Structure formats: structure tokens, C-alpha cells
Amino acid sequence: MKEPGKAYAATILVVVVLAQSLLAQNPPLSNKPPYDPATRPKFRALVDAINTRSRELGLIEVNDDPDQAAFIRRRMDAQLIEDFEKLYSINVEKIVTQSAAASLDYKTLLDATADLKTRATRIKYNVPLLRVVDKGEKIRYDENPDHLASTLPELSRLINSFLGSPVFRLSSPNDAELRLKTSRDLNGIIKLSETINKIAKRPTKTVASR
Structure with a gap:
């Protein structure tokens, strides 16, 4: 018969071993704060430039409560x-990758274009x-699934053109044409993302060969 002291010590040892095993399987949540996109200098500078130009043009309303x-x-x-x-x-991670893929992953395109449309609209x-004010012809895209692969490079081009627009970096009193082109690029992103998303939702399509 084991002595009470030894039995107690053995029990404690078993508990410690079990606790270590559980911790190994389920590591504690990290205390690291979530990533703050405001720390990205490139996009921080871009938004600052937008605000500066908008104030110059009188496009930002003046609030009676400056703190608010x-x-x-x-x-x-x-x-x-x-x-x-x-x-x-x-x-970079989804559209360009899918453009170069041997086959299209419709689930990836569905999620990516839904997110793109939401963010571009915002x-x-x-x-x-x-x-x-754009008095030009409204953008229309073909919803034919056979043309889907060719729309991805166009979507990527629109995104690159929009993000690289000089209107976000230059302050010019005569930037109406630049603003119009940038607005059209953004509308193109919204419309083309919506078109690709509609095709990707079709139940008969899961992964399509090119």
C-alpha cells in the first residue's frame, strides 16, 4: 500500500503532465494587439493626401464640434x-494568382470579388x-462564363491604375480629368467585381478549366 504522501505527489505529477499536454494541444491566445492598418506608411500617406486635396477643394464639411x-x-x-x-x-494575392492559374477557383473568386466590391464602394x-459628374457611357461587362478568365487581368489593371493614380499624390487646380479617370477606374472595379461574382455564384460552376 502506498504511503499517503507518495500517493498525493503522484496525483500532482499526473495533473501537471495532463495540464502540459493540454497546453501543447491548445496554445494560449496571443496577447499581441491586432494589426493596425494605420501603421502602413504608404496608405497612411495616400489617405493624408486625399484629405489635404479634399480640404483644398472645399469638399470636407466643417463641423461645429472640432473634437467630434x-x-x-x-x-x-x-x-x-x-x-x-x-x-x-x-x-496581388488572389486576382493576379488566379489570372496565372491553370484552372479557376470559383470559391476564391467569389470571396475576393465580394470583398473588393464592398471596399471599393465604401x-x-x-x-x-x-x-x-461622369457624363460618359456607363460601364458594362459581359457575364459570359467563357470570358471570365480574360476579365481577371482587366480587374487587376483597374486596381493598379486606381491605386497608382496621380490624383492621390499631386495637388493641382486642374486635376478634373485625373479625378474623372480615377473615379472611372473605381467604378470599373465595382462593376467588374460584381460581374465576376455573379458568374462565380452559378451552381454549375465550382472549378473551371481554362
Whole structure:
């Protein structure tokens, strides 16, 4: 018969071993704070340039409560920075990759284009600089699944053109044409993302060969 002290020690040892095993299987959650997109200098500078140009053109409303206005602006800026960054990363990681793939992953395209449309639409309504009157012909894209593969490079081109627009870097009193082109690129991203998303939702398509 084991002595009480030894039995107790053995029990403690078993508990410790079990606890270590559980921790190994389920590591504790990291205390690291979530990534803040506002730390990306490139997109922070881009949003700052947008705000500066919008103020120069009188497109940002003056609020009677400066503290509240500053709070709202900080939140909007953080969202804009994230949206711009996501346009870039989705293009590089999903659209460009799918453009070069031997076959199209419709689930990836479905998720990517839904996110692109949401973020591009939010940018459209949150950036006064891009609220321009466009009397040109409305953009239309073919919803034929057979043409899907050829639409991906066009979507990537629109995203690159939009993010690289000089209107986000230059301050010029005569930038109406630049603003119009940038607005058209953004609308193109929204419309083409929507078109690709509609095709990807069709139940008969899961993965299509090129």
C-alpha cells in the first residue's frame, strides 16, 4: 500500500503532465494587439493626401464640434487605409494568382470579388475627391462564363491604375480629368467585381478549366 504522501505527489505529477499536454494541444491566445492598418506608411500617406486635396477643394464639411469631427475623421481614415490596403493585397494575392492559374477557383473568386466590391464602394462614398459628374457611357461587362478568365487581368489593371493614380499624390487646380479617370477606374472595379461574382455564384460552376 502506498504511503499517503507518495500517493498525493503522484496525483500532482499526473495533473501537471495532463495540464502540459493540454497546453501543447491548445496554445494560449496571443496577447499581441491586432494589426493596425494605420501603421502602413504608404496608405497612411495616400489617405493624408486625399484629405489635404479634399480640404483644398472645399469638399470636407466643417463641423461645429472640432473634437467630434477629429474623432470621426480618425475612424474614417483608419477604414480608408484598410480598404486601400485590402484592394492592393486582394489583387496581388488572389486576382493576379488566379489570372496565372491553370484552372479557376470559383470559391476564391467569389470571396475576393465580394470583398473588393464592398471596399471599393465604401471608398467611392467616403472620398469626396472622387465624387465627380461622369457624363460618359456607363460601364458594362459581359457575364459570359467563357470570358471570365480574360476579365481577371482587366480587374487587376483597374486596381493598379486606381491605386497608382496621380490624383492621390499631386495637388493641382486642374486635376478634373485625373479625378474623372480615377473615379472611372473605381467604378470599373465595382462593376467588374460584381460581374465576376455573379458568374462565380452559378451552381454549375465550382472549378473551371481554362
